[in-house]
Amino acid sequence: MSVQDVAVQKAAPPPTPTLRPRRWVAALQSLVLPLLAIITALIASSVFIIISDTELLALWRDFFAAPSIALTASAEKLRAAYSALLTGGLGDPVRIWEGLRTWLATGDNTAFIASLEGIDRTLVYSTPYIFAGLAVALGFRCGLFNIGAEGQLFVGALASAYIGYSIKGLPMIIHLPLALAAGAAAGAVWSAIAGVLKAYTGAHEVVTTIMLNYVAFRLSDYLLTGPMKRSGFNPVTPPVEPSAWLPKLAPDPLRFHAGFFLALAVAYFVYWFLWKTTWGFEIRTVGANPNAAKYAGMSVARNYIIAMGVSGALAGLAGTNEILGVNHFMAQAFSSGYGFDSIALALLGKSHPLGVVLASLLWGFLRAGATRMQSAAGIPIDIVQIVQGMVIVFVAAPALVRMIWRARFLEEEAETIFTRGWGA
Amino acid sequence: MTPTTFDWTTFRHTHLRRERVLGVVYLLMGLLIWFLFFPSVEPGAQAKFGLNLVTAVKPPPLPDLVVPARGTILLVGLISAFIGGYQLARGFRDPQALMGVVLILFFVAFIVWATAGKSFNLTGMLASTLLRATPIAFGALSGIWCERTAVINIGIEGMMLSAAFTSVVVASAVHSLWWGLVAAMITGGILGFVLAVLAIRFRVDQIIAGTAINIFAVGLTSFLSSSWLSVRQDLNAAGNFKPIPIPVLAKIPIVGPIFFNVNIIIYLMIGLVILTHIVLFYTRWGLRMRAVGEHPKAADTLGINVYFMRYVSVTVGGVIAGLGGAYFTLGSVGRFDEAMTAGKGFIGLAAMIFGKWTPIGGFIASLIFGLADALQVKMAIMSVPIPSEFLLMAPYLVTIIVLSGVVGRAEPPAADGQPYVKE
Numbered sequence: 001m002s003v004q005d006v007a008v009q010k011a012a013p014p015p016t017p018t019l020r021p022r023r024w025v026a027a028l029q030s031l032v033l034p035l036l037a038i039i040t041a042l043i044a045s046s047v048f049i050i051i052s053d054t055e056l057l058a059l060w061r062d063f064f065a066a067p068s069i070a071l072t073a074s075a076e077k078l079r080a081a082y083s084a085l086l087t088g089g090l091g092d093p094v095r096i097w098e099g100l101r102t103w104l105a106t107g108d109n110t111a112f113i114a115s116l117e118g119i120d121r122t123l124v125y126s127t128p129y130i131f132a133g134l135a136v137a138l139g140f141r142c143g144l145f146n147i148g149a150e151g152q153l154f155v156g157a158l159a160s161a162y163i164g165y166s167i168k169g170l171p172m173i174i175h176l177p178l179a180l181a182a183g184a185a186a187g188a189v190w191s192a193i194a195g196v197l198k199a200y201t202g203a204h205e206v207v208t209t210i211m212l213n214y215v216a217f218r219l220s221d222y223l224l225t226g227p228m229k230r231s232g233f234n235p236v237t238p239p240v241e242p243s244a245w246l247p248k249l250a251p252d253p254l255r256f257h258a259g260f261f262l263a264l265a266v267a268y269f270v271y272w273f274l275w276k277t278t279w280g281f282e283i284r285t286v287g288a289n290p291n292a293a294k295y296a297g298m299s300v301a302r303n304y305i306i307a308m309g310v311s312g313a314l315a316g317l318a319g320t321n322e323i324l325g326v327n328h329f330m331a332q333a334f335s336s337g338y339g340f341d342s343i344a345l346a347l348l349g350k351s352h353p354l355g356v357v358l359a360s361l362l363w364g365f366l367r368a369g370a371t372r373m374q375s376a377a378g379i380p381i382d383i384v385q386i387v388q389g390m391v392i393v394f395v396a397a398p399a400l401v402r403m404i405w406r407a408r409f410l411e412e413e414a415e416t417i418f419t420r421g422w423g424a
Numbered sequence: 425m426t427p428t429t430f431d432w433t434t435f436r437h438t439h440l441r442r443e444r445v446l447g448v449v450y451l452l453m454g455l456l457i458w459f460l461f462f463p464s465v466e467p468g469a470q471a472k473f474g475l476n477l478v479t480a481v482k483p484p485p486l487p488d489l490v491v492p493a494r495g496t497i498l499l500v501g502l503i504s505a506f507i508g509g510y511q512l513a514r515g516f517r518d519p520q521a522l523m524g525v526v527l528i529l530f531f532v533a534f535i536v537w538a539t540a541g542k543s544f545n546l547t548g549m550l551a552s553t554l555l556r557a558t559p560i561a562f563g564a565l566s567g568i569w570c571e572r573t574a575v576i577n578i579g580i581e582g583m584m585l586s587a588a589f590t591s592v593v594v595a596s597a598v599h600s601l602w603w604g605l606v607a608a609m610i611t612g613g614i615l616g617f618v619l620a621v622l623a624i625r626f627r628v629d630q631i632i633a634g635t636a637i638n639i640f641a642v643g644l645t646s647f648l649s650s651s652w653l654s655v656r657q658d659l660n661a662a663g664n665f666k667p668i669p670i671p672v673l674a675k676i677p678i679v680g681p682i683f684f685n686v687n688i689i690i691y692l693m694i695g696l697v698i699l700t701h702i703v704l705f706y707t708r709w710g711l712r713m714r715a716v717g718e719h720p721k722a723a724d725t726l727g728i729n730v731y732f733m734r735y736v737s738v739t740v741g742g743v744i745a746g747l748g749g750a751y752f753t754l755g756s757v758g759r760f761d762e763a764m765t766a767g768k769g770f771i772g773l774a775a776m777i778f779g780k781w782t783p784i785g786g787f788i789a790s791l792i793f794g795l796a797d798a799l800q801v802k803m804a805i806m807s808v809p810i811p812s813e814f815l816l817m818a819p820y821l822v823t824i825i826v827l828s829g830v831v832g833r834a835e836p837p838a839a840d841g842q843p844y845v846k847e
Contacts, residue, residue, distance in 0.1 A: 048644070197827070201828040208824050210767060215817045218817045222813035226811065340639060343635055347632065380646070382647035382650060383647055385639055385646065387643075388640075389637070389643055392640075393628070396629060400622075
């Protein structure tokens, strides 16, 4: 983006609520590329599913003797895998229907509720993804690559857990916001370190945030085995007081909680912050062209610090959400790499809050489905990371997707460059 | 930094103040050495440093180095305070360089404090420093090959991890460590080439391409190791390269056991440091690499094929990262564990920056990181009253401090990270 583009953006207000039909076409078209990227990644990961199965591999060795056996066995394996993915992420439609019928007939809703487990898991999993994805997306908008979301998530979780269990007897209306704020603040401080270093010394945020990740992990090791340890054998914190829990919104076997709506609200907040406030405008200008921003009288250093801080606060909220909404205590293994996954989400969502929310829902679905794939079809859950790596590549390289699918209709779009080397 | 004309006002504001700050910092470091380390050492306690390393090759034994703990700490603190005072009063010509000296003094005081009343094998620690520096140095070298032609390689970590995996599997399958090494190089080379294609042909943001390689590598190796290696344990038992003593040189006291009685991968690393230095600064190829990294357009105008240079260099960088990956498995433990590289590739990048994109500098920086790592392990064994988690943070904290340019500002190749579009 050049200076003129930035100026044009300022002059032309962001899209008005009334979308013209042409906008819809454009919006749909912008969905094509991410979708193709996901499809490509899923097809490629099918290959990994097949080669990871030693029995199937043995069949493929005799491919020329009996091709149909290898093919049908592989197809069967993939069918089992992907149907497990679907039922794990959305639920089994037959069970849902049966449950609904029983409920309507007898008034007993336990079967119906149990059948909603898939969709419940998807929503619960996607909540931290939304927070963490927004964190990375906001960084991208300022030209910052925050790989440290995972570490910020850890310190956010530690802080909120501490506030959650150490303060007793507060009413929920004070305790919950306090715990949330503590998590966000801790994440913000942690990432602001990288922001300050970037702003004043030029230390590249990619390396500093990764290093801060390791420091955060060791710090949480220390706190969980020492000062913040609950009495007993396990290195976990004492339970968080119920007054700091994010309220649960679904009956018991389900875990759906208010965090999901909080995440949506925060997504809207990020949209408002980036596109409706002066701070957001400055952040986007610095992201588009730091030199132009400096020339226009904006402080690049200040914006780096602000963007990094807000980004860290969002990542901290991702950790806080897991502590206050799901686990209700902090354990070392509370995060399944949400912070790292969020990079793919921000790219997939084109660093737009709405896109991030959609990508997070998809990711929550994949994660929920993959858990089921592991238990039902014996496919290691790490497959999600393989899909993720490929999605990042395909989303970041539209030319690659165009080449694979021979899709000339996809327009060349201006590809944003985030990298500005190691220096300023 | 663009060269500007000399401006006295700015000079006074930036430099003079900075010099005074540095003087105060050095002075405070001296005081810190006294206050931190002096009181907790018992009067008359002695720090005993062993200089002999028990190995197959026996250099002539040396007597232990014994120093009085309190006296040494006092002396070291005094020197640091003196440097600070002199800096404030008169000023050194290069106050930045003294930061290194002061840090070394602090480090000496720390070791003496930790050793007081105990004994500490100095040669052993230096030997393990080299071992721990090796993967970092490979990472730094890989980074240098890529970035000298202006392609940022943040995927070193992933390349190392993948190569560590394939090397073990191939070496176990064919029962030959050498083929394992070859497999590691091929794996690294392929991933390097993939990065090159993404960065050059498809002009993907280089940091994103590298991150994708990292995530992909972590996912794929974890996936395959939990679906394959957990079933086929026989594919995860490669054994490792044994140290090869170099005849005469291994007998030199201290230096011998550290540098001349190590395994082949470490010799390769040292060889590559020298080779890269020669290639980069004394050959036509190296000149072209640097030209492509500094000003690709000018290089192109002079008939250098920018894309070809970048493809080859980045692939070579991948091969080197692959060797670094093989070190984790074939060079040390002989088996693969999930996420075993533990950020060494990233630390390698920091070492590259610290070493100002030169092979020798990168190697020295790797040794410093290796030292932080080795010391951390030693301190945990010696039960120093610092929680082990904080000691484990040391290498990462040192990386952050180094990157922040405390030890001087580094200049990357001018075109680093920018895709080149031929007109």
